[in-house]
Amino acid sequence: MEAPTILVVEDDRAVRQGIVDALTFSGYQVLSAGDGEEGLKLALQANYQLMLLDLVMPKKDGFEVLTELQRQRPGQAVIILSAKGEEDDRVKGLKLGADDYVVKPFGPRELLARVNAVLRRSTERPAAVAEWDFSEGVADFSRCEIRYPDGERCELSERERDLLRYFVSNAGRVVSRDEILRRIWGLEPHAVETRAIDMHIVGLRKKLRSPQSLVTVRGQGYMLGGGAA
Template sequence: MNQKKILLVEDEKGIRNVLKDNLEYEGYSIIEAEDGVKGLEIARNETPDLIILDLMLPQMHGYDFIKQLKKTHPAIPIIIVSAKSEEIDKIKGLDLGADDYITKPFQIRELVSRIKAIFRRYNKTPETIQSFSFKNFMIDFDKGIFYKNGEKVDISFYEFEILKFLILNKNKPVTRNDIIETVWKAEGAISSRNIDTHIVNLRKLIEDDPANPKYIKTVFRIGYKFEI
């Protein structure tokens, strides 16, 4: 198995050193950047398997880093690690395309668990169906690609996984906890409101009228259902 390469974009040297030592112990190859501009340059040149990103960075804010990176490398997963703990910050980061958000201070074991979960899901091949088509969309579960009118469309890793889970359970209601436990592999990993935000984004992507969805329906007091 190839060694996974992780880019740490963090301006505090002490935190970088702790993360580097622990992640190298877990078997990962680590590259570092102390500011957003350098981090973006390294990410584009090195194409790491995953990025751990602080938000309050010199030269370029973490949100701007995500916006710029997603223009050229939309498939690289990003875990935000930040002292900003307000839910609005988490939602904004996820909306921009981050795959996960961990609030400082945190346990190294939690970060390692989140990293492993992302790599497991990126490497996993669905066992049931390999693709699914509806309207002018096609979802390739095997390759993790979403197509609209035959062209690839950028979609965050977690929103792809949520849509896949809904489709695999089409016409059956699923709870928000079902989604969290299946996609994040851990109960309580994120809040139910985060799930609602991802659903809003998916509706904007696939529905003609997101306010009156045809496919992703809200099931009162339960959760959601992909109806077709």
């Protein structure tokens, strides 16, 4: 089995080389970039399993890179590497889709342990879905729309698109409201009271033309239901 490929985006040459050497010695294949602009370009074009991303970089900072990466490659595994250990930065990075956050300075053993843990989790993560065929039509996530057999089309908002794609990627299991708030809204459930989820579920059921497309599981959450093909 081919070793996983890891993309390292870090502007400090000495730090970058140290990470590359440690990963290479441990058997990983490694790609690297020295600034945010180069890193984002490589991140969107290359084939890799995990990105190690610095926050403070020239041209584009790590948050900008992470935001665009998650827009174009949702679900991509990312570990943030930064000397900025403040809680707000960690929370922001995790809300933007990072899987872990390692504060500099760190030793190679700690980094490799985090890398192994995230790679193990990411192999179990459902791949991002481009389209979904269901009983009443096709949901095209790249175009943010639903196409029906009669030729009509219905636009999905970005939030509706992300929510429906998450249900499709997790078909066969109940998705809790807390999980939706964390993974789709980027909010901590204990810190917010909102009916937005219910409103989006109602809207999606109408657009899917089936009230049973998204089933409410009392006391647990929602799951893809009878509207699926």
